[in-house]
Amino acid sequence: MSIKATRTGIVLRPDPTRVLFRPFELGSTRTLKSIARVGSMTDEEAERKLDEVIREFGGRHYKLERFLLQRFEQIKPQLLTDEPLTLERKLLLGAYFTMEYSLESAALFNPSMIWHPDQTNVPPGYKRFILSLRATGEGHVSSISFRMGYIDEEGKIVLRKPSRYVTSPEIVSNHRFNRSQFERKLYELRLENSIQEKMMAGLGDEFSLTELEAQIKRVSAQFRYNAEYETIASGLLALAKSNYEIHFEDDQSLDERCIFPTSPNETNGIEDARFVQFTDDNGEITYYATYTAYNGRVTFPQLLETKDFTHFSISTLNGAEVSNKGMALFPRKIGGRYAMISRQDGENIYLMYSDDLYFWQTKELILKPTYHWEYVQLGNCGSPIETEAGWLVLSHGVGPMRKYAIGAFLLDLNDPSKVIGRTTEPILSPDENEREGYVPNVVYSCGGLLNGRELIIPYAMSDYASSFATVNVDELLAELVSQSKTETVDSEEVVS
Incomplete structure (x- = not known):
């Protein structure tokens, strides 16, 4: 039996009146x-x-x-x-x-869903959520937009009508850089040399962008028209401007807040934020989102973090294995290390571990395209979801005619490199009402949410609008586990 998701009929379309x-x-x-x-x-x-x-x-x-x-x-x-x-x-x-x-005149798509950190004044049986979306406007520039809603006691999804206003944040002017971490990033970017050392010589263990700019100006003035100095200076400033903080006013509703491209890496957009509620070993909760920054030529995986959705820190991700799109953080450490699902080569799924959230040096291949609907490409649709049976991961596969569909796979809780099972058929494929859009024949998600025994999948329809579907978790897990057992039996028969 192949599990299929149930569509809710809710459609969230782009609203051209939301202007900033x-x-x-x-x-x-x-x-x-x-x-x-x-x-x-x-x-x-x-x-x-x-x-x-x-x-x-x-x-x-x-x-x-x-x-x-x-x-x-x-x-x-x-x-x-x-x-x-x-x-x-x-x-x-x-x-x-x-x-x-x-903000969203062209499209409102690729949603990610998490529980709202504030559940006060919510009726019994109800739960408030946050939906992040990729909003795309003039020039196909993408940013992060938010919606809010709640799930009632019967599991019905209700979206709140957003505010008429929408505003981008203030950049925090006094943001301080940790010199040791900054220099490590320079090393990863191959910008660490004698010129860089001169340009940072007068800076302390912590420094601001203003201090860095002044120091670079002093050193560069001694070597006018030197192309090598200009190249290093440009790289230093680009790195600094790509690691920044932003702040919204407390009296702004969350759906009035828009994270608009700011850094040199983001000039052509912030794409496909995958939000996750991360619980540290000490119980402290931080909301992270891996996303893709695009400058019109190259994509850059980056990390956004917040505790209150008012103040955000944006950081570059570095390391030998930080590449391509679709990195998604596990919601807690595994074996004392951060863990990430990724797709470095554009077609396979990898598992990554790191002791440092901002540096990723190794990867391990765990899944290849295997079934007809994913022969072209396989990737995740958001962060892994913890269940009693294992880590449940929504996946996307690309098949004939570049058709995108959504499936799922299950990983071992203690050792996610072990694949317990995967869907042989999609649980959600574009139907006749969903296949027309900016990019036809696509359903895609950046992160689902577990509500009791129901998995809620927010998903984009052909890179234009968004909707929701649901799946019974017990039925889905049963299929994934049974599929794994069937493969084990088949392999034993072959051996005998």
Whole structure:
């Protein structure tokens, strides 16, 4: 018997009205011309135009005027004089260099689901959850968006209508780098040499981006037009800017928060965050998400971590075996080490261990594409889920006509390198209502959730919209275990 997931009928479609403000960047010549044109306006004209902007856009955004002032401060160095400007003139200049960005105008897909850290004031039998999604807008730039909802006492999934507002976070300006860890990352990137040592010579055991920039500027000034120095300086700054912290305001609802690309590695998007609630040996809980950063040419596996979904730290993942997409962290250590499911070569599933969360040096092959629906590629659909029978992992397989389907496999709790069983057929494949979209014939998930004896699978439909399906865990585990026993019996018959 082949287990099939049951669709809920819930469809979460992209909403083009969810817009956030972003810097509107112009070339230096156009910037100067635009500033001059605004400067030619009379005070009356400027006030009238600002009133028009606030009337038209003020209700669409959270604290718009604050952002406009921030934009003014960013373009202020381009002003030709130090002549004082009125508040209205500053706000108007900020508006001319601000644009709206429709966060999810193209797609809202590849969901990951975890329990909300705050379960207060929830009715008996209900449970609150967080859904992270890959939101894609103009230019196919992806970011992380959030939705909230709850599961009622009967197991029904209810999504909360999101806020009208959506805002990207503030970058924490006083973020400190640990020198030892930073230098280890430089070594992994092959940027550790005598030039790098000069550029970091004046820094302490901890340092900020501002301090690093100042030190690089001092050293580089002694070796002008030296291409090697410029290359090392660029690499140092890129690494620093790819390890950063962001912060949202406490009074913002979670569904108003958007993690938008920030670092050089992310210029073309943050893709496929796989969230997991991680419990450390001391019982402390941290929420991690492995994701793919994309700069338009190369993908970079990165790690996001938070305890409250207000303050986030973003780090590069390093090591000889950090490559490709689809890394997913186990929800706890195994044998005292961090563990990860991964797919370094683009087609097989590997198991990785590390003593350091940010460095991964080894891998072990545990699964190859074996069945017709996964002959092209096999990968995970989120972090392993702990059950009494073993680690339950949702998988995706790619078959003929690049059709993506979702299956599952089971790993031993104490030794995940041992595969107990795997589905020979998909538990979820795109149907006629799901196969049309930005990328046809695809169902895909970045992480399911266990609710009692039911597995909830949030999944994307052809890289456009998202939905939910459910599977009875007992039936799924029974099939995985029985499939393993059948293979054992068959192998014994062959031996005899």
